[in-house]
Amino acid sequence: MKKYKLHQWIPLLFTLVFFTACSKKNYPGNTGDAPNNYEDAKTITDKYIPPPVIIISDDLAKSNKEGEMYFDNEYGYRYWRLSDGKYYLDAKYSSGAKPGKKLVKKHHKKAAETDYAHQ
Secondary structure (H helix, E strand, C coil), rough: CCCCHHHHHHHHHHHHHHHHHHCCCCCCCCHHHHHHHHHHHHHHHHHHCCCCEECCCCCCCEECCCCCEEEEEECCCCCEEEECCCCCEEEEHHHHCCCCCCCCCCCCCCHHHCCCCCC
8 A cells, every 4th residue: 555645745735726826716807887787777776666556465564653554665665554455655755755775685475475556
């Protein structure tokens, strides 16, 4: 049985470390296109027009201290439940105000299963 010594493997180890350290990484380049991509993503959310009325399950809604039911959609727009059971867009958004929070990246499982009805 032949035994290998550590000094026999050092050149091979050094070569492997050298090539893996110097290999090309997949970092985004500094091109002029990258800022445009971010601007396009911003305009997509700016173009979103929330529906004035939605119908959702009350399980998805929350209630405030006064007991009023509300729902925040994935774009940050707030809807209030009225006596007819439908959720109406908050009046401040109809005047052109934008929601204060950013897009929600994760969707809840219940929210993904719910269909929004526009009326």
